[in-house]
Amino acid sequence: MTGNKRFFQMMTLPAALLILLVGCGESSDYVAKVDGEKILQTELDDALREQYGTEVLDTLITNKIVELEAKKEDISVSDDAIQEEYKELAESYGGEESLQEALKANGLTEQSVKDNIRMYQLTKNVIAASIDISDEEVAQYFEDNKDNYGQKEQIVASHILLEDEATAKDVLAKVKAGEDFSELAKTYSIDSSTNEAGGEIGYISRGQMDEKFEEAAFGLEKGSVSDIVQTSDGYHIIKVTEKVPAEEAVFEDIKDEVYATVLEERINDEYTSWLAEKQEQYKIEKM
Structure with missing residues (x-):
């Protein structure tokens, strides 16, 4: 994927805090001591909820909307697609070992990353299903950006x-x-x-x-x-x-690549309005 590290940074916060913010039971265990005085797990949980709770809840609501839309349109993400995306992410970090170190440093697991990849891809696929791109639009994009492809x-x-x-x-x-x-x-x-x-x-x-x-x-x-x-x-x-030597790109040779780029840009451009429209269609109740 493009900008793998940026995507990884974007998804880190919800994944790292999810276990603390959703369904965590009360606990008297402490997480640190300062001169013998305990900082309780419940204090940490409450602080995380107060600071990040709204953001994570909004993320969960958005994910649920995406899942419901995907079910309605019979859209899914294959395990192969998730594994391929994970492989590209690992390569962007210099290999599996480096990625694992980054996951550990951020309190993440391989499974949490793959869950985020699945949701990321599912969101793209759902929005893509509502986008119509003409051959003329793809050809024009190529002409406007020809230097990037040669x-x-x-x-x-x-x-x-x-x-x-x-x-x-x-x-x-x-x-x-x-x-x-x-x-x-x-x-x-x-x-x-x-x-x-x-x-x-x-x-x-x-x-x-x-x-x-x-x-x-x-x-x-x-x-x-x-x-x-x-x-x-x-x-x-x-x-x-x-x-x-420099070589000019031939449109027919890279038409699929150009289409994928146009689709990616359209998804990014239309995501906010798409989500706002879906939020109006679903009954959302925050407790």
Whole structure:
């Protein structure tokens, strides 16, 4: 999904507090002590209810409306779809282990996240069922955003970053003498994020790096090495190992992708009005 971390942050509060705010029994157990004085579980529960209770209750009411609408329209979310979304979320955190650490830090479980994913997807599916998107609308969106879909010009580059010009000149001389660029990067580069990888930065598009760095790098031929390039970071020696030319997108090739984007935007735009309309249709009683 797009913006996985943002979605995760949005859903954290209700999921973390749900067990405390809904159906938790009275308890005399304490949750902390200050100089021997107890802070009771009931005090924590009451404070959470007071601070977040309305927000969580509204979320539960919204979820119930979505579930009722889904049942009415025979709309569901498959386990495979939930697992795929969870997998993408894990990848956005750098892997399953990193995600599990984030869940633990936020007091969440894998199941609570999957429950939120299910509700997130169910909401989208229910609203999507009420949206009609024409071929003309999709085609116009593509024309208006064509640059976002085409292949931008890219290079694959490595660099050796030096602190002073004198050292940079010495290292450049070694490169020109035929010494291995990768080994020189490991030995001399002060860029700790790339030196162990032989200075490899990877794919670069315009607008990602310092302007002077890009001007030199994009002007190089495949396999060639730059002269010394000074930026605010220091003195660079740049090597380009691959060049990917810009390529304009063809609408028919990505029509489904464009449709999905248009649908996502329409769902976001219409969610508030859709929910307000449904709230008018259902009898909602808050105790």
